[in-house]
Amino acid sequence: MLMDNFARRINYLRISITDRCNLRCRYCMPDEGISLIPHAEVLRYEEILQVARLFVQLGINKIRLTGGEPLARKGVLDLIRRISRIQEIEDLSLTTNGVLLGEFASDLVRMGIKRINISLDTLNREKFAYITRRDRFPDVYKGIEKALEVGLSPVKLNVVAIKGFNDDEILHFAKLTLEKPLTVRFIEFMPTGGVDLWSRDHLLTADMIRNEIEKMCPLIPVDGEERDGPAARFRLNGAVGELGFISPISRHFCTYCNRLRLTPDGKLRACLFSDVEIDLKSHLRNHCNDEKLKDLLITALRNKPKKHTIDTALFRKCQRTMSTIGG
Numbered sequence: 001m002l003m004d005n006f007a008r009r010i011n012y013l014r015i016s017i018t019d020r021c022n023l024r025c026r027y028c029m030p031d032e033g034i035s036l037i038p039h040a041e042v043l044r045y046e047e048i049l050q051v052a053r054l055f056v057q058l059g060i061n062k063i064r065l066t067g068g069e070p071l072a073r074k075g076v077l078d079l080i081r082r083i084s085r086i087q088e089i090e091d092l093s094l095t096t097n098g099v100l101l102g103e104f105a106s107d108l109v110r111m112g113i114k115r116i117n118i119s120l121d122t123l124n125r126e127k128f129a130y131i132t133r134r135d136r137f138p139d140v141y142k143g144i145e146k147a148l149e150v151g152l153s154p155v156k157l158n159v160v161a162i163k164g165f166n167d168d169e170i171l172h173f174a175k176l177t178l179e180k181p182l183t184v185r186f187i188e189f190m191p192t193g194g195v196d197l198w199s200r201d202h203l204l205t206a207d208m209i210r211n212e213i214e215k216m217c218p219l220i221p222v223d224g225e226e227r228d229g230p231a232a233r234f235r236l237n238g239a240v241g242e243l244g245f246i247s248p249i250s251r252h253f254c255t256y257c258n259r260l261r262l263t264p265d266g267k268l269r270a271c272l273f274s275d276v277e278i279d280l281k282s283h284l285r286n287h288c289n290d291e292k293l294k295d296l297l298i299t300a301l302r303n304k305p306k307k308h309t310i311d312t313a314l315f316r317k318c319q320r321t322m323s324t325i326g327g
């Protein structure tokens, strides 16, 4: 079992397999785009598999693939097939913007993905085109329907809540769960590298969103359990789906953090908000042995901060954009 310095059990690895993306979300990427990691510096699938196998031996049993847009990387289905064959992995999932999901959903299930997170911040096509700088709403909506049709479960919709952008759609999103078996999760807008859009004025906290929904209908805690990882879980009366609230800013959940992150260029990050990284790629490419790689993982764990400092004067935005970390 992997434990960090604060007795948190670490069993979850998020792998960002590419920094490329077919959308340009304003809160994730700067207007001018990002300077992309050169292809030669991006971890090859063999290298990702080597890291996954080794980390699994040490106690990781949950892997999520993310990006950039993971479905935009060539050969991703084969990578999924190979990771899903690693016996000790109990949970293999994917976070996607949904643009390519209509064409990929059936194959994802065939290759071993059981559940999926889809990011969608508005149900309005014009607003979607504004926030993502691409007119792909119909594709994403088709992708969500396809994900449900092929039996992915749960299908979670991640909604970044931004005051002045989608605060008028909270109820609309919540009502989706009355008819569709979706888990709609509202995520507080976070300050990340490369973009200057974030300010406290844009922050719509989890409490504000809950209050807005509770004006319409009481929120019933799911199974008496309020948490699903970072999310507090609820249901509307009679709903087939669920609601979740993720509050990295207003009520941090660092105490429960069980994850490490691997960037597309092979850096291991112990915290989304800390730029302390361990360079696995150079060691992989210098053919270092498994013992050395295990040592590096342990070093990353030792560096995992107790909590982020967003709410303090010490806070410095991380250098990387979200698209190169994976969320």
Ligand code: SAM
Residues within 6 Å of the ligand: 021, 027, 028, 066, 067, 068, 069, 070, 095, 096, 097, 098, 117, 118, 119, 158, 160, 187, 188, 189, 190, 191, 192, 322, 323, 325, 326, 327
């Ligand atoms: N492209 C895929 C997608 O959008 O689902 C995967 C990568 S994306 C970086 C992962 C998640 O990070 C998405 O749900 C996205 O909405 C979220 N994200 C990006 N920037 C964010 C920010 N500043 N605050 C909160 N969430 C953010």
Ligand code: SF4
Residues within 6 Å of the ligand: 021, 022, 023, 024, 025, 028, 029, 067, 068, 069, 097, 119, 322, 323
């Ligand atoms: Fe791409 Fe996801 Fe970032 Fe949007 S949030 S630009 S879809 S990586």
